[in-house]
Amino acid sequence: MSESKTTRITVAGERPYDVLVGRGLLGELPGMLGGEVRKVLVVHPRALRATGEAVREDLVAAGYEAVAAEVPDDEDAKSAQVAAFCWGVLGQASFTRTDAVVAVGGGTVTDLAGFVAATWLRGVRVVHVPTTLLGMVDAAVGGKTGLNTAEGKNLVGAFHPPAGVLCDLATLETLPRNDLLAGMAEVVKCGFVADPVILERVEADPDAVGDHASPLVRELVERAVAVKADVVGRDLRDTGDREVLNYGHTLGHAIELSERFAWRHGAAVSVGMVFAAELASLAGRLDRSVVDRHRSVLGALGLPLTYRGDRWPQLLQAMGRDKKTRGDRLRFVVLDDVARPTRLEGPDPSLLAAAYASISRD
Structure with a gap:
């Protein structure tokens, strides 16, 4: 189990996808996005502004039109108001069904971004780049998306499998x-x-x-x-x-x-x-x-x-x-x-x- 090796775990189902575990995985992102994607929305929390911007810049350098949506940290991100903000960014940038969302952050961000992707034009591609252990082993894998309401957690959501998941273990180095x-x-x-x-x-x-x-x-x-x-x-x-x-x-x-x-x-x-x-x-x-x-x-x-x-x-x-x-x-x-x-x-x-x-x- 070498640290330099990338492990590929396939999730079966109607739309199979791969979860990659390793280090230095951002170069795999274009392949997971697929050939049709031209525009990418990078959703990231305030606490990961620098990381989100680095991902956006990498996508621009790779030829994509990439925009960012900065959302609140932690569970504050998982609200209808924040989802509506993301929909607004997608609409203003004229995202089509062949475009995509990339989630950079912990489980709250992958839950939110997955829901935004599931509901925009009734479903666009999403790739998760979890930066926390919880995101890697739970929220980013499985296709569950969700928002919280005053009555409970994850009561609003949709099943929307990602196109892929990149679990870059290097991101855990700054995790408390x-x-x-x-x-x-x-x-x-x-x-x-x-x-x-x-x-x-x-x-x-x-x-x-x-x-x-x-x-x-x-x-x-x-x-x-x-x-x-x-x-x-x-x-x-x-x-x-x-x-x-x-x-x-x-x-x-x-x-x-x-x-x-x-x-x-x-x-x-x-x-x-x-x-x-x-x-x-x-x-x-x-x-x-x-x-x-x-x-x-x-x-x-x-x-x-x-x-x-x-x-x-x-x-x-x-x-x-x-x-x-x-x-x-x-x-x-x-x-x-x-x-x-x-x-x-x-x-x-x-x-x-x-x-x-x-x-x-x-």
């Missing part, structure tokens, strides 16, 4: 350690639902996980992307198998909403996974040792394992708006064992309360 470790929550999730080797690697050397230059980080990125590619290649539209990728997200998204998105996504999902494990154990489906493994693996990365006890009523209300909910029946992705995900439908309210009590703090 806390953001890198928070992104690891999604990697650990892939370990629990599909690839136990991920858990073994983290358990063997948790310190290396926090070092962006470690070969272990590259291996974990590749393993997590491979898990996601396999699942979404079989189920793009979240009608069956793909739901397992939402492990920990039902409570996790509710916590993010409760915190008005001040918590990192991975931190909230970490608590959500411990909750789901406790719930499965109380339902008699999961051995206690696996619950303990959740706490040990996530705790070794410094990720949170508990949340405020006084927030349960509003969290329960928020979970009622989760995408997996059917009617008034809450549905949770849980485990029967490591790499054996399943669903738990309509659990008794007392069971939910007991599971939450096990992760509550004052």
Whole structure:
């Protein structure tokens, strides 16, 4: 697994595409855009102004007419108002169906830019250049796009697979350690639902996980992307198998909403996974040792394992708006064992309360 090598992971489906993992990958961007594209909108957050401008300049040098749309940082980008701003830029620049969008940034930017691409002229090409670990292993791969509303996270969205994804590991060098470790929550999730080797690697050397230059980080990125590619290649539209990728997200998204998105996504999902494990154990489906493994693996990365006890009523209300909910029946992705995900439908309210009590703090 040489650092100079580029790893290509193909996502199957109606419109197959490649995810490249390596270093110095921007030269691959024109090939992913395809031969018909003439105009490119580069969407980037304020915090990555210099990076976004460098990508735009590279595209101009390659012969494209490239314009930039600078959007707010973090979850503030995922609003209808920001999407409308991007549509305005596309309209003013006369983008056609054979033109494209490039997303440069973390998961919030790929979610936003993917939605803008999905809805402009009912769908134009999008290439994602994720610059965070979370973006690489989660948001950029799979074709889910989304905006937030006051009522919840990702309640507005579309399925729109990208034309390609460039995971340039060099971009992680400037990522704060806390953001890198928070992104690891999604990697650990892939370990629990599909690839136990991920858990073994983290358990063997948790310190290396926090070092962006470690070969272990590259291996974990590749393993997590491979898990996601396999699942979404079989189920793009979240009608069956793909739901397992939402492990920990039902409570996790509710916590993010409760915190008005001040918590990192991975931190909230970490608590959500411990909750789901406790719930499965109380339902008699999961051995206690696996619950303990959740706490040990996530705790070794410094990720949170508990949340405020006084927030349960509003969290329960928020979970009622989760995408997996059917009617008034809450549905949770849980485990029967490591790499054996399943669903738990309509659990008794007392069971939910007991599971939450096990992760509550004052």
